[in-house]
Amino acid sequence: MKQDKRVYISIFWIVLGAVLAIWQFAGNTDEYWSGLGIALLVVGVLQLARRIKYHRNAQYRENIDTQNNDERNRFLSARAWAWAGYLYMLVGCIAIIVLQIAGLREISQTISFTVCALLIFYWVSYMFLHRKY
Amino acid sequence: MKNRIEEIRKGKGIKQDEFAKLMGVSRQTISSLETGKYNPSIFLAYKIAKYFEMTIEEVFIFEDEI
Numbered sequence: 001m002k003q004d005k006r007v008y009i010s011i012f013w014i015v016l017g018a019v020l021a022i023w024q025f026a027g028n029t030d031e032y033w034s035g036l037g038i039a040l041l042v043v044g045v046l047q048l049a050r051r052i053k054y055h056r057n058a059q060y061r062e063n064i065d066t067q068n069n070d071e072r073n074r075f076l077s078a079r080a081w082a083w084a085g086y087l088y089m090l091v092g093c094i095a096i097i098v099l100q101i102a103g104l105r106e107i108s109q110t111i112s113f114t115v116c117a118l119l120i121f122y123w124v125s126y127m128f129l130h131r132k133y
Numbered sequence: 134m135k136n137r138i139e140e141i142r143k144g145k146g147i148k149q150d151e152f153a154k155l156m157g158v159s160r161q162t163i164s165s166l167e168t169g170k171y172n173p174s175i176f177l178a179y180k181i182a183k184y185f186e187m188t189i190e191e192v193f194i195f196e197d198e199i
């Protein structure tokens with residue numbers, strides 16, 4: 001197996017997940033961290049299994065490489081992210097108004113912050129891409 | 134943008150999945166190209182035209198789209 005960044009990342013998630021889980025079982029943290037630890041552990045193991053299969057199975061490797069480099073897949077992924085962003089903005093704005101009317105001001109404010117953050121990310125990304133291309 | 138990929142490919146007796154492999158894309162991409170659902174990048178269009186030993190204009194029919 002050649003040097004593969006994703007293998008190291010998977011191992012990192014496994015180790016971090018195991019540490020968090022063991023830490024909780026030793027009675028040092030609450031269940032939130034152990035839950036997160038177990039989730040990271042599972043993700044790490046699944047990722048590692050996929051990477052091992054990638055390196056051992058030539059047919060699987062070819063399929064994965066084609067999928068990753070396929071320009072239509074990239075186009076679809078970019079479009080899907082754009083749609084997700086638009087949808088988030090739309091649903092977020094509706095939720096802000098509805099929650100404000102319902103008197104849930106704190107939740108409404110939190111959502112409005114995330115909508116503003118998304119707009120800032122969009123603007124920064126747009127300016128960056130504008131300079132790049 | 135319309136194209137003659139399916140016609141030329143079939144004329145050469147190449148299957149969709151074989152052609153996809155040669156072009157380094159998925160079979161679904163070739164299928165979408167042939168049905169006109171997806172327009173290729175200039176790189177893929179060039180690669181396809183080069184493989185068919187044709188010009189891009191001979192494979193892809195440009196229509197003014199507004």
